Structures are given as C-alpha cells and as structure tokens.
Amino acid sequence: MVDKKDSANKMTLNEEMKSEKSDQEIARENKMEKLSREGIELFPHRVEITHSVFDIVSGFSSFSNEELEEKKVDVFVPGRIISIRKMGRAIFFHIADSRTKVQAYLREDKVGKKYFTLFSLIDIGDIIAVKGIVFKTRTGELTVLADSFTFLAKCLHPLPEKWHGLQDIELRYRKRHIDLIVNPEEREVFRLRSTLIAHIRKFFDQRGYIEVETPMMHSIPGGALAKPFKTFHNALGIELYLRIAPELYLKRLTVGGFEKVYEINRNFRNEGISSEHNPEFTMLEFYEAYKDYNDMMELTEELINYLSLTVLGTEELTFGEEKISLKRPWKRIKFIEALVYYSGLSPRKFDDKTGIIEFASNLASNKVPLSYGKALDVIFDKYVKHNLIQPTFVMDYPREISPLAKTSRENPEEVERFELVMGGMEIANAFSELTDPKEQGKRFKQQAAEREKGDEESHMIDADYINALEYGLPPTGGEGIGIDRLVMLFANRKSIREVILFPLLRPK
RNA sequence: GGCCCGUUAGCUCAAUUGGCAGAGCAGCUGACUCUUAAUCAGCAGGUUGAAGGUUCGAUUCCUUCACGGGUCACCA
The missing domain is CATH 3.30.930.10 (Bira Bifunctional Protein; Domain 2)
Incomplete structure (x- = not known):
C-alpha cells in the first residue's frame, strides 16, 4: 500500500519534470533570456513606488484631461499586465492590482527606440512598474503616459483568456493563484x-x-x-x-x-x-x-x-x-413545532417514539441504530432545514x-x-x-x-x-x-x- | 459511499449517423502613433483524461480506472 503510493508519487514527479513546455512557455523563456542578456534585472529586490493602481483610479478619475495636464501628476505604479494592444509605434496596455486596473500608453517617440523594442519582450502576465504622467485619452479613459518601465517579475506561463477567465472549477481550486489573477x-x-x-x-x-x-x-x-x-x-x-x-x-x-x-x-x-x-x-x-x-x-x-x-x-x-x-x-419556532409543521406528521405521532425511530430510519441509508433524539434530527434535516430560507x-x-x-x-x-x-x-x-x-x-x-x-x-x-x-x-x-x-x-x-x-x- | 454528468490546443468552447479533430482568445511573423473584445494579412499549435475492447475506421459505442461537478446519505 505504502510502496504503491510512493511509486505513484515518483511517477508524477518524473512526469512533471519531463513534461514538455508548450510553445508559449518556450517563447516566454526565450524572451526572459533575451532580457537577461540585455542586462535587465527581471526579479529585482525592491522598488520605490509612488502610487498603486487603485490610488491612481480613485485619486484622479474625477479630473478632466485639462486639469490633469495642469497638475502633471508623476507616478511610478506597479501592476500585472492584463492586456496589450499594440499599434505600430504605440502600445496601449492595462496593468492591474488586486482591486482595479488602469491603462498605460507607450509611444516610441516618447520613450525612445530601445525601450520600445524592449516592450516587445513583455508578455501578458508580467509584473512591471510604469513611470509616467497621468492623463485622459480622447475617449476619456484615465491613462498613464509612460516614459519608462521596470520589470518586477516575469510570468513564464500564458494566462487564461481575457473575457472568459478561468472557468474550469477544478483548476480554479487547484491553481487558486491563477483564479485570483x-x-x-x-x-x-x-x-x-x-x-x-x-x-x-x-x-x-x-x-x-x-x-x-x-x-x-x-x-x-x-x-x-x-x-x-x-x-x-x-x-x-x-x-x-x-x-x-x-x-x-x-x-x-x-x-x-x-x-x-x-x-x-x-x-x-x-x-x-x-x-x-x-x-x-x-x-x-x-x-x-x-x-x-x-x-x-x-x-x-x-x-x-x-x-x-x-x-x-x-x-x-x-x-x-x-x-x-x-x-x-x-422568526422563532420550537424544534418540535417545526418538525410537525414541515413533516406533515401529526403531533401525536411524535409521542410514539419507536414509530418515529422507524420513520427516520427509513429516511436514512446508514444502518446505525437511531436514538429518539437522533431520529428527530434526521427528520429535521430531511424535512425542515432546506425550507428555512x-x-x-x-x-x-x-x-x-x-x-x-x-x-x-x-x-x-x-x-x-x-x-x-x-x-x-x-x-x-x-x-x-x-x-x-x-x-x-x-x-x-x-x-x-x-x-x-x-x-x-x-x-x-x-x-x-x-x-x-x-x-x-x-x-x-x-x-x-x-x-x-x-x-x-x-x-x-x-x-x-x-x-x-x-x-x-x-x-x- | 450510491446515482447522474463532465474531462478535446495554454484558455473558452465546437465537431451532424462511428468517416480527414475546428473556431475565438492567447502565441509567432509582418502592417499600423488615441487603442480598448483594437484592426488587417500570414504561420504554428492536438497521444481528444488513462488503459483496454468492439470496428475497415472511435472525440463519438462498450468496460475499467483517475480527477472534478451535481445530487442523495452523514455532518456545521
């Protein structure tokens, strides 16, 4: 028994170690290597942030773009990249914290070609910090106009789809971190x-x-x-x-x-x-x-x-x-009155203890002999509980x-x-x-x-x-x-x- | 534990009567400097949960197993 379990564990471990990476995982590892070769620290020790995503959304949503331009709010905000829209020499993406998300906007003419090229090595799921100024786009969405960004952690696995999320109930419980992301x-x-x-x-x-x-x-x-x-x-x-x-x-x-x-x-x-x-x-x-x-x-x-x-x-x-x-x-109701009301049995029936025990035993599938009290409890669970909303x-x-x-x-x-x-x-x-x-x-x-x-x-x-x-x-x-x-x-x-x-x- | 249902690409889902396993997102290549489910062109991606069986042929039918969900039983 013990041996069987042990060998089963070894099997799964081996399988896991051998398990082939998907093309997407390989692509992410390759990007990680490229970034490392560029001398970029992917897993830094700490970062001095100025705002959370939530701070920005709650602090500046009510201002107009003109007001924001006047204020020139400088932020350095960390978050996980949850979507990217690339359009030639400009990129829009959203970063999220545990409460909300905010859009960021990166332009080649603003950050320079080097940073801009580096961004192509970023994936959905990576955690970065964006440095820039808060403004509103033409459509009125609060956005950080980036002048640089910093890696905080690379995500080596593709994330589930953006609008259905993770639906598989088993996976949601087994990989709760993905569910929460x-x-x-x-x-x-x-x-x-x-x-x-x-x-x-x-x-x-x-x-x-x-x-x-x-x-x-x-x-x-x-x-x-x-x-x-x-x-x-x-x-x-x-x-x-x-x-x-x-x-x-x-x-x-x-x-x-x-x-x-x-x-x-x-x-x-x-x-x-x-x-x-x-x-x-x-x-x-x-x-x-x-x-x-x-x-x-x-x-x-x-x-x-x-x-x-x-x-x-x-x-x-x-x-x-x-x-x-x-x-x-x-509402307050006596236990025995609830039993009478919901079971439909006459009150007199409850004086017949052996009759009640027999009645309850037929409701239960296990063979454990019931006491009178347990029998009443069985009837309560079967007839009463689910009716009490x-x-x-x-x-x-x-x-x-x-x-x-x-x-x-x-x-x-x-x-x-x-x-x-x-x-x-x-x-x-x-x-x-x-x-x-x-x-x-x-x-x-x-x-x-x-x-x-x-x-x-x-x-x-x-x-x-x-x-x-x-x-x-x-x-x-x-x-x-x-x-x-x-x-x-x-x-x-x-x-x-x-x-x-x-x-x-x-x-x- | 009993019964019912599910398991197909990284994710969300298709696949008619048993007849070449598909799509969207994600990925890769390219175009695009206010997009937001961005768009457009192209490419790649599969031991259909596992093992057996039936069959010329199985994602599809049968058996066993694994995991999960629902439900009943027991419990809060």
Whole structure:
C-alpha cells in the first residue's frame, strides 16, 4: 500500500519534470533570456513606488484631461499586465492590482527606440512598474503616459483568456493563484470574507469580549458530535485529535474568570465533503457569562444585522434565487413545532417514539441504530432545514442530542438550545450552557453508552472538563457560528469551496 | 459511499449517423502613433483524461480506472 503510493508519487514527479513546455512557455523563456542578456534585472529586490493602481483610479478619475495636464501628476505604479494592444509605434496596455486596473500608453517617440523594442519582450502576465504622467485619452479613459518601465517579475506561463477567465472549477481550486489573477470577482469574495471577519472582531471587541486561542490538538476531542482526525505526537508518544470544536476550552476560560471570550479559528471534522462541508472550516465561538440562550438570540440578530449593514450596506441578502431579509426580529419556532409543521406528521405521532425511530430510519441509508433524539434530527434535516430560507431560530432541542446544553425550564426532555437556519443552511448553534458538573457527568455517561453501541460521533467522557465545572461555571450563554457559510450568504455563493481559498481536494 | 454528468490546443468552447479533430482568445511573423473584445494579412499549435475492447475506421459505442461537478446519505 505504502510502496504503491510512493511509486505513484515518483511517477508524477518524473512526469512533471519531463513534461514538455508548450510553445508559449518556450517563447516566454526565450524572451526572459533575451532580457537577461540585455542586462535587465527581471526579479529585482525592491522598488520605490509612488502610487498603486487603485490610488491612481480613485485619486484622479474625477479630473478632466485639462486639469490633469495642469497638475502633471508623476507616478511610478506597479501592476500585472492584463492586456496589450499594440499599434505600430504605440502600445496601449492595462496593468492591474488586486482591486482595479488602469491603462498605460507607450509611444516610441516618447520613450525612445530601445525601450520600445524592449516592450516587445513583455508578455501578458508580467509584473512591471510604469513611470509616467497621468492623463485622459480622447475617449476619456484615465491613462498613464509612460516614459519608462521596470520589470518586477516575469510570468513564464500564458494566462487564461481575457473575457472568459478561468472557468474550469477544478483548476480554479487547484491553481487558486491563477483564479485570483484573472477572475476579479473571486478576489472580491475573499476581500469580503476578510472585511466580514474584521467586523466580527470589532463587534465583540466593542462589547468587552477578549479574543483567545485555544488548542487545536486535543487528547479528548469534545464540544461537538463529530468524527475527529487523529494524529500522533512523537516526543510524548501520544495520540492526539485535531479539534472538532473549541467549546470546552472556552468554557474553562469562563470558569477562570474571563466572562466574555470569543475565538475565530479552524475546526476539523473527519466527515463527508459537500457544497456545505469542508473538512477544515472556520468557526466563531463566543461565550458570555450571566446570559442564556435568549440573550444569545438577541446578540446573534444584532451581530449579523450589523455585519450586513456595515459590510454590504443593506438589510437584505441575495442568495441564489432567494432574497433574505435580515430585518429584526427574526422568526422563532420550537424544534418540535417545526418538525410537525414541515413533516406533515401529526403531533401525536411524535409521542410514539419507536414509530418515529422507524420513520427516520427509513429516511436514512446508514444502518446505525437511531436514538429518539437522533431520529428527530434526521427528520429535521430531511424535512425542515432546506425550507428555512429567512433567518429562523429553531429552539429547544431534544436533550439526547445536546449533551452540553442546560435542560429547559419548561420541559425536562428539552434543552435550551437553538440553531439559526438561513438560506436552508445551519449557520449557528447555541445554548444556555450546562453548568452543573454532576448533570454533565451523567450526560457524558449517556454519550459513552451511545459510543459503545457504535456511534462514533458521540461525546467522549472528559473528566478534566467536569473537574473544571466543579470549580463553578457561572450561568453562560454560548454560541458557534460557521464563518464559511456566513460568507456564502454574504457573497452569494452556493458552494463552500467558493469562499475557502484552498478547499481540500484529492491530490492529483 | 450510491446515482447522474463532465474531462478535446495554454484558455473558452465546437465537431451532424462511428468517416480527414475546428473556431475565438492567447502565441509567432509582418502592417499600423488615441487603442480598448483594437484592426488587417500570414504561420504554428492536438497521444481528444488513462488503459483496454468492439470496428475497415472511435472525440463519438462498450468496460475499467483517475480527477472534478451535481445530487442523495452523514455532518456545521
């Protein structure tokens, strides 16, 4: 098995080394050699620029050509060449930075024959810096009239076509750098992601939360019901798990006196890959002492509404065919009521536990025996989730599938937990945290029993966590929000791979 | 993992019933000093994802495999 893999790797490496260059790649290498022979540095150490492309476009677009001529704005601007239009002894080309592009204009009579000839050795994709004066062409396009240019990097491969860009989805993910060069709208998705996360930090920082980092490697994976990745620490000689959630560590911090904490970081779950699941994904978790799940609903509405208003400037998201209104307050529905409403089963049917388990088992294809709680969850996923497009808090979950949540004040079979569903996706999961160490011990034991029966996702017993609770966890509201999915909603992308720069793919 | 779909030039896509694998962009050569999907003339570019099979002949039909997409199942 190992040998087979090794030889396969060697094959691909050899193939890659031997792989023939295309005529276009050879042409580019030849140009590079010619330029080097001319004594031109193609990969300089640094360059003293005066403006970015964005600076020029944002700073001078509003001026007329007359005003620009008067100002005589000298610029030295770097960018990647994305198009070239050669017309005899004049050349127009566009250079781009991550935000926008600007035209440059090179004339033989202006730069001299030498520079002009050198430009024929430039390719689309090269990164150069253009020195010149800003003006507007007859058609009114802001343009840098070049008097010289400097190589910053040579591009040795042809770029994808200029108006279709890179369409091949597999190539876009495997060669994300090319995707980002030629597909400006993809850059915007990741810029949006960055801005969104920055505002999340701002939101919590302003409320007196502190941001913390807790371990990614756990000896007991906890805080969620999921299958972990396993790894090994050589020096300690112990098996470790990549974390499935930071929850138990964050609550230890609340025990320790940090009353408001949050963490934005990666979780790892060893489960299927789909348009809504990447094995590693980014989760925001936050915990606030003296609060319960009702407070967390308020906070969640406030957070997401604030994010939309500040980042997108609207309270309405467009997600595929749907419009999602973030106007507060959002819909709230009890878990069991949602099940009754969307499944079409009569409320009485849900009192028949074996009947429900049988019903749910027929929906699921795997043979793992279902508990009543799991059965309800299966029905929820199958009948309810995808119908909830507008933001909806689904409240009061079965206790069996919520081992870390406090029992409901009204119904001992339920816990104070909600999930926020939007665009048919689960976006957030929160509860009034279970703070009673004895009760927590019991819940863990029930989970361990499920585990014995073959449920790999059940929670392991974490004695150290119970010990932490024994020192006193104040009443606490806690919540996790899937950042990738939130970005999907904000960026109107139906696949999680569109909002993760390097989604996990099978190596080729 | 099951089912469906896709993989053709560097990129985006064609190819009729199984009958010489094409186009646009990009590239190369040349013309052109306000173009902008610049234009014009010419040239080059292919192991049709891989391996097998059927056939006189396979991009096309069949089998297996690889990778990806969609969907279902599990999960956030």
